[in-house]
Amino acid sequence: MTNNASTVPTWSWEHPEDWWVGLAECGELELLALEPPYTREQLVSLGITGIEFGSWRSALPFSLSTDLIGVTDGKTTAEPGRLYKVDGQSLFVPLDARAPLPFEAGSFDWVYAEHFVEHISAAEAISWLTEVRRVLAPTGFVRLTTPDLRRYVDSYLSADGGFFPEHRDGLYQRGARPPLPQRPAFMMNLIFYFWGHRWIYDFEELRYALGEAGFDPDGVLRRGFHEGAMPEVAMLDRETRRHETMYVEAGATAQL
Numbered sequence: 001m002t003n004n005a006s007t008v009p010t011w012s013w014e015h016p017e018d019w020w021v022g023l024a025e026c027g028e029l030e031l032l033a034l035e036p037p038y039t040r041e042q043l044v045s046l047g048i049t050g051i052e053f054g055s056w057r058s059a060l061p062f063s064l065s066t067d068l069i070g071v072t073d074g075k076t077t078a079e080p081g082r083l084y085k086v087d088g089q090s091l092f093v094p095l096d097a098r099a100p101l102p103f104e105a106g107s108f109d110w111v112y113a114e115h116f117v118e119h120i121s122a123a124e125a126i127s128w129l130t131e132v133r134r135v136l137a138p139t140g141f142v143r144l145t146t147p148d149l150r151r152y153v154d155s156y157l158s159a160d161g162g163f164f165p166e167h168r169d170g171l172y173q174r175g176a177r178p179p180l181p182q183r184p185a186f187m188m189n190l191i192f193y194f195w196g197h198r199w200i201y202d203f204e205e206l207r208y209a210l211g212e213a214g215f216d217p218d219g220v221l222r223r224g225f226h227e228g229a230m231p232e233v234a235m236l237d238r239e240t241r242r243h244e245t246m247y248v249e250a251g252a253t254a255q256l
Contacts, residue, residue: 013181023070024056029078030085036102038083040137046091049109050233051135053097054116057090059236063112066095097128103135110233111135111142115241118146118191122199122209129213136252141229142215145237147191148246149202156184163243170240191244206248215250223247 034042043049043064051064058065064083071078071092078084078094081102086092095101098120111132117125132142155162164187168180180186191200201209203222211217225242228234228249237247 013178013186023072023077026057026071026073027087029071029073029076030088031076031079032083032085032091034083036081037104038102038107039104040107043103043107048091051103051108051111052236053111053113054119055114056092056094057086060232061089063090064108065090065092066097067092068094068096070094097131098124101131101135105134106137106140107135109137109140110230111140112233112236113142114145114236114238115147115245117144117206117209118197118200119195120198125199125209126212129210129215133214133252138253140252141249142210142252143223143228143230143233143247143249144206145241145245145247146201146206147197147244149191149200149205151244151246152188152191152200156188161187166243170243174240201246203246203248206246210248210250215252220248220250223249 032046047062048064049062050060051066052058052060053066055065056067056069056071065086071084071086071094078092080094080096082093084092093102097116117128120128129142136142151163155164161182161184164182164184167187168182172179180190191197207217207220210220223234224247225237225245226234228247229251234247237245
C-alpha cells in the first residue's frame with residue numbers, strides 16, 4: 001500500500017479522500033541525453049523492448065516504466081516526458097497517459113498495465129488504448145490487468161462473501177489499518193470509490209474499449225495469473241492482487 005496513514009490522525013475507511021500520496025523516492029536519478037519523441041532504435045539501444053504503465057520501477061531489465069507519480073532522489077525530481085535511469089538500473093519516464101505518448105509508432109513489442117486502466121475514465125481509456133496500439137509493433141501485444149467487476153458482484157451476492165474475506169486479510173497483511181469493514185456494500189464501494197478509480201470493467205466492457213481503440217475484439221483473450229503470450233511479462237502480475245483481478249491480452253494486429 002502507498003498511503004501514509006500515520007500522517008492522518010483521524011484516518012478511517014469512510015474517508016478515502018484523506019489518503020496521502022507523495023513523491024516516490026530513489027537513491028539516484030540520471031537524466032538521459034535524449035529528447036522526445038523517442039524512437040524504437042533509441043529504446044532498443046537502451047535494451048528496452050516494452051513499456052509498463054502505472055510503475056516507476058520495473059522488475060524487468062528490458063522494461064521502460066512510466067507513471068504520473070513524481071520521482072525524486074532528493075536533488076532532482078523527474079520532469080514529465082524525459083527519460084531517466086533510476087539507481088543506475090531501471091529506466092523511467094513520467095507521463096500522463098491521458099496525453100499523446102512521446103514515442104514513435106511501432107516502438108514497443110509489448111505493453112503491460114497492472115491495475116491502471118480503472119484509474120482513468122472510459123473515454124480516456126479508449127484514447128490511451130488507441131495510443132497503445134499506435135506505439136506497438138505489428139506483432140506486439142498489450143496485457144491489461146484490472147479489478148474484475150463480475151467477481152466483485154458474484155462475491156457480493158455470495159453467502160460466504162466470495163473472495164472478500166481473503167481480500168480484506170490481504171490488505172491487512174500489506175499494512176492497511178484499521179482492518180477493512182466486513183460489510184458487503186463497503187467492499188463493492190471499494191472498487192468504485194477508493195484508490196482514484198474512475199471506471200470498472202468486466203470482460204465484455206474491456207473488450208469493447210479495446211475494440212473502440214482499434215484492436216480486433218475477436219482477438220481479445222482472457223488469460224490466467226502469470227499466463228500469457230510472453231511469460232516474462234506475465235510474471236509481472238502480483239500475487240497480492242490475484243484473487244480480485246481479470247487478466248486480458250490483445251494483439252496489435254492479429255489474434256495472439
